Amino acid sequence: xxxxxxxxxxxxxxxxxxxxxxxxxxxxxxxxxxxxxxxxxxxxxxxxxxxxxxxxxxxxxxxxxxxxxxxxxxxxxxxxxxxxxxxxxxxxxxxxxxxxxxxxxxxxxxxxxxxxxxxxxxxxxxxxxxxxxxxxxxxxxxxxxxxxxxxxxxxxxxxxxxxxxxxxxxxxxxxxxxxxxxxxxxxxxxxxxxxxxxxxxxxxxxxxxxxxxxxxxxxxxxxxxxxxxxxxxxxxxxxxxxxxxxxxxxxxxxxxxxxxxxxxxxxxxxxxxxxxxxxxxxxxxxxxxxxxxxxxxxxxxxxxxxxxxxxxxxx
Numbered sequence: 001x002x003x004x005x006x007x008x009x010x011x012x013x014x015x016x017x018x019x020x021x022x023x024x025x026x027x028x029x030x031x032x033x034x035x036x037x038x039x040x041x042x043x044x045x046x047x048x049x050x051x052x053x054x055x056x057x058x059x060x061x062x063x064x065x066x067x068x069x070x071x072x073x074x075x076x077x078x079x080x081x082x083x084x085x086x087x088x089x090x091x092x093x094x095x096x097x098x099x100x101x102x103x104x105x106x107x108x109x110x111x112x113x114x115x116x117x118x119x120x121x122x123x124x125x126x127x128x129x130x131x132x133x134x135x136x137x138x139x140x141x142x143x144x145x146x147x148x149x150x151x152x153x154x155x156x157x158x159x160x161x162x163x164x165x166x167x168x169x170x171x172x173x174x175x176x177x178x179x180x181x182x183x184x185x186x187x188x189x190x191x192x193x194x195x196x197x198x199x200x201x202x203x204x205x206x207x208x209x210x211x212x213x214x215x216x217x218x219x220x221x222x223x224x225x226x227x228x229x230x231x232x233x234x235x236x237x238x239x240x241x242x243x244x245x246x247x248x249x250x251x252x253x254x255x256x257x258x259x260x261x262x263x264x265x266x267x268x269x270x271x272x273x274x275x276x277x278x279x280x281x282x283x284x285x286x287x288x289x290x291x292x293x294x295x296x297x298x299x300x301x302x303x304x305x306x307x308x309x310x311x312x313x314x315x
Contacts, residue, residue, distance in 0.1 A: 005047045005182065006230040009219035009281070010034060012053040014234060014298050015088065022056070028091045034234070035095035037301045038187075043103055044305065047182055049226060050092065051219035054084040054193030055212075062133040077132065077164065078196050078208030085113050085192035092189050109187040115173040116195025116218050118211060122167035130166045130212045135159030165211045169195060169218045173206065175225055182226065194218040216281035224288040231285045231293040232304075233278050238297050240279070240311040242269045255313045257286045286315045 014034040015027045042048060058080045065075045075083070089111025096109045128151045136144070141152040141160035150162045172178070172191060181188045194213030198206040216233060223231040242250045242263065255263075260283050263269045270276040282293040296303075296310030304310030 003045060003047055004229045005049075005226065006041070006232055007049045007051065007219050007223035007226070007228045008038060008041075008232045008234060008301075009216050010050060010052040010298070011233070011235040012055055015052070015091075016056050022060075027057075027088075028095075031088070031091040032095040032098075034298045035092055035099050037298045039096055039099035039103055039105065040302050041305065042100075042107060042187060043105055044302075046230075047185065047187070049178060049182060049188045049190055049222060049228070051191040051215055051222065052088055052092070052189070052193070053215045054081065054088060057084040057088065058193065059133065066134055076208065077210045077212075078198070081193050081196045082113055085111065085196070088192055089113075089189045096187060107185065107187060109189070110181055111189040111192075112174050112178055112181070114178075114190045114192065114195050115198045115206060116169045116191060116213055116221075117171040117173060117206070118167035118197050118199060118209070118213065119170055120199040120209075122165065124165040124167040124211070128163045128165040130164050131155065131161045132164055132212065133162050135161055166214060167197065167211055169213050169221050172218070172222055172225060173198065175222075178222070179226055191215065191218040191222050214277050214281070216278050217284065220281040220285040220290075223285050224290055229291055231282065231290055232301065233281065233293065233295045234298045234301060235275075235278065235295060236297060237295075238300050238309055240270075240275060240295050244269070244271070244275070252311045255311060257283065257313070257315045260286075260313055282313050286313065290315075 015030050016022055017030055038048060061075055061080045061083055093109045093111050100107045135158060138160055144150040145152050152160050153163050155161050178188050178190050194215040195218045197209050197211040197213050199209050200206055239251045260279055264279050270279050278295060285293055293313045294304050294310045300309050
């Protein structure tokens with residue numbers, strides 16, 4: 001069987017299905033369902049590197065930290081990212097281990113706590129706009145701004161929130177380790193939550209920074225760096241749609257790189273906080289020499305690989 005290499009970017013819906021299923025056990029069960037579909041892909045001859053979202057989980061850690069601040073130290077944002085990489089990685093790798101046993105697949109799986117370098121001069125740091133953490137009243141927000149150096153904004157009359165930068169990923173620090181594991185036949189869970197954002201100083205030493213990296217952008221960079229044959233974005237919908245949710249909604253089976261650029265530039269088809277970054281991540285991957293991308297939901301990955309569903313994007 002010829003081995004093929006894929007990067008799979010798993011969306012938040014693969015871990016938290018709705019507002020009533022947020023517990024650790026709920027997330028574990030959701031990870032189990034996703035792991036089954038990934039294991040089926042591996043059974044068909046694919047080697048995989050898996051990225052995942054972590055937005056809600058980081059929010060939970062921040063909220064716990066805030067509630068316990070009268071007694072315990074608060075957790076910095078970069079450390080929250082590391083914590084979630086370990087916890088989500090644990091759920092995925094244990095479920096994959098169990099799936100491999102049931103399917104008779106001789107395969108190991110490992111989670112790599114992954115740092116992703118960003119530029120300290122990225123324009124995003126001058127205009128932070130990614131809301132994180134809980135809502136605050138104005139007095140508390142101003143106190144945080146003064147004492148902790150937070151950037152805060154008023155959010156549509158609902159209260160004040162902290163905002164951080166969302167810079168572009170430039171380097172996956174643990175890339176050599178990920179490549180070594182993949183070459184050894186290990187399924188790798190990496191760039192969780194887009195990676196732990198780090199910047200380098202004049203001497204090349206790394207330091208964590210308060211930022212959020214888009215997980216699809218980091219997974220796209222990973223796909224290029226490891227020369228993946230396929231980039232899969234697993235999300236909440238079976239296919240990409242033009243005019244999503246409108247009377248003239250149109251589901252797409254295929255899309256070229258040129259069409260993806262055109263649809264994204266139109267600014268009306270893909271929501272900024274939803275499908276737009278996924279399309280941009282695919283564009284980045286293909287423009288950098290990537291071969292093919294598929295966008296679909298977890299339960300349809302196997303069918304999409306056979307060409308039966310999903311949106312297939314090529315250069």
